Amino acid sequence: MVTTTGYDELPGLIARMTGDEKHSVAAESTLDVLWVLYDRVLRIAPDTANQARRDRFLLSKGHGPMAFYAVLAAKGFLTESELDGWAGRDSRLGMHPDRTRVPGAEISSGSLGHGLPIAVGTALGLRAQRLPSKVVVLVGDAELDEGSNEEAIAFAGRAGLDRLTTVVVDNASATHGWPGGIAARFEVEGWATRTVNGRDHGALYGAFTTEHPGRPLAVVATVEPKE
Numbered sequence: 411m412v413t414t415t416g417y418d419e420l421p422g423l424i425a426r427m428t429g430d431e432k433h434s435v436a437a438e439s440t441l442d443v444l445w446v447l448y449d450r451v452l453r454i455a456p457d458t459a460n461q462a463r464r465d466r467f468l469l470s471k472g473h474g475p476m477a478f479y480a481v482l483a484a485k486g487f488l489t490e491s492e493l494d495g496w497a498g499r500d501s502r503l504g505m506h507p508d509r510t511r512v513p514g515a516e517i518s519s520g521s522l523g524h525g526l527p528i529a530v531g532t533a534l535g536l537r538a539q540r541l542p543s544k545v546v547v548l549v550g551d552a553e554l555d556e557g558s559n560e561e562a563i564a565f566a567g568r569a570g571l572d573r574l575t576t577v578v579v580d581n582a583s584a585t586h587g588w589p590g591g592i593a594a595r596f597e598v599e600g601w602a603t604r605t606v607n608g609r610d611h612g613a614l615y616g617a618f619t620t621e622h623p624g625r626p627l628a629v630v631a632t633v634e635p636k637e
């Protein structure tokens with residue numbers, strides 16, 4: 411399926427998915443990161459979605475998936491008309507993505523704290539199979555409070571998982587905040603890091619394409635605080 415939908419059409423697509431306004435800011439926070447990844451960084455397409463050599467994108471922060479679905483529709487994984495019925499009884503597009511139903515969703519998510527550990531295992535597996543694919547996992551700043559991330563961050567640094575990129579969408583909603591900045595948490599474990607404006611497509615692209623041999627990469631994408 412070929413679509414010509416561009417970035418400017420995404421807000422209109424998101425607006426078609428009503429009924430989860432509680433998470434509209436969470437959704438909107440991810441929009442620019444998702445667009446840059448799917449448009450310019452990831453080697454993923456509907457017709458190659460089952461190939462072992464594809465890149466993997468894991469949406470760990472599963473609440474508010476409206477921007478994710480909009481980008482999947484823009485890139486031909488979903489039809490745009492399908493967005494209208496999202497979260498309905500007959501829709502495969504739930505308020506949390508289900509990997510068994512949503513084309514292009516690598517993991518089911520909604521329960522926070524699982525995507526980064528799964529991404530670490532995926533990167534290890536790809537390395538063992540000598541596949542060149544990269545793995546990008548998107549987490550929230552508050553999600554990082556989940557203890558499961560701590561072991562994953564430490565292990566990925568020790569193991570030098572350079573196929574792995576974690577993007578933290580930082581809208582300053584973590585209860586205790588991140589003194590010294592989120593990047594410092596990754597750097598102490600040996601990760602390369604970049605902190606950029608999460609709305610600036612050029613800066614995001616530059617961060618995602620940073621060379622980081624022998625180390626995983628954390629991109630902290632800062633967006634305006636959650637209301």
Ligand SMILES: Cc1ncc(C[n+]2csc(CCOP(=O)(O)OP(=O)(O)O)c2C)c(N)n1
Binds near residue numbers: 435437473520549636
């Ligand atoms: C394990 C788990 N605990 C609690 C929740 C409830 N919950 C849903 S969204 C959210 C806050 C997430 O904040 P953040 O990761 O920063 O994402 P944001 O909403 O800011 O985009 C919480 C605690 C959850 N989904 N999973």
Ligand SMILES: [Mg+2]
Binds near residue numbers: 551552580581584636
């Ligand atoms: Mg947040």
